[in-house]
Amino acid sequence: MSEEPQEEEAKKPVVSHGRPFNPLATYAIYAGLILIGYILFWLFSYPALIAFTMFFVIILFQDTRHILKTYESSFARKAAVVNLCYSVFFFIILTVNGIALSNGFPPPIWPEYTELAAWSPVYILGGTFGIANIKRLYGPRRTGFQYP
Numbered sequence: 001m002s003e004e005p006q007e008e009e010a011k012k013p014v015v016s017h018g019r020p021f022n023p024l025a026t027y028a029i030y031a032g033l034i035l036i037g038y039i040l041f042w043l044f045s046y047p048a049l050i051a052f053t054m055f056f057v058i059i060l061f062q063d064t065r066h067i068l069k070t071y072e073s074s075f076a077r078k079a080a081v082v083n084l085c086y087s088v089f090f091f092i093i094l095t096v097n098g099i100a101l102s103n104g105f106p107p108p109i110w111p112e113y114t115e116l117a118a119w120s121p122v123y124i125l126g127g128t129f130g131i132a133n134i135k136r137l138y139g140p141r142r143t144g145f146q147y148p
Helices: 003-011 023-044 046-070 074-102 116-138
Strands: none
Touching: 023 046, 023 116, 046 074, 046 116, 074 116
């Protein structure tokens, strides 16, 4: 008699719960940080914007390294590298062109696109929040009490 209940429990299908992910929250934070960046730019010009975005580029390097070391998903690893590469590319443009523009010189990188340095924080933060989405979608699930 004791064997029958165990078989019934084993036969019950396991219900897969969806991955909790709210992209709207990520984009709201993204929009807020872009707004903060442009307020800093308006108040203090390019040096403040460069310092602000440098913080996120450092976080991007750390998160990408973590994803490459721990995640098994090939797509997540490739997407992390792509986000890192284009964010660093635009950070270099922001730094070089921003310093030149703040000193009164024309931008040395693609001078025909004078506003490229001003648009760079959008792309840099886009890469940062792309990594955040990857971590939420493909990272380990946090259920119950987590030990440090």
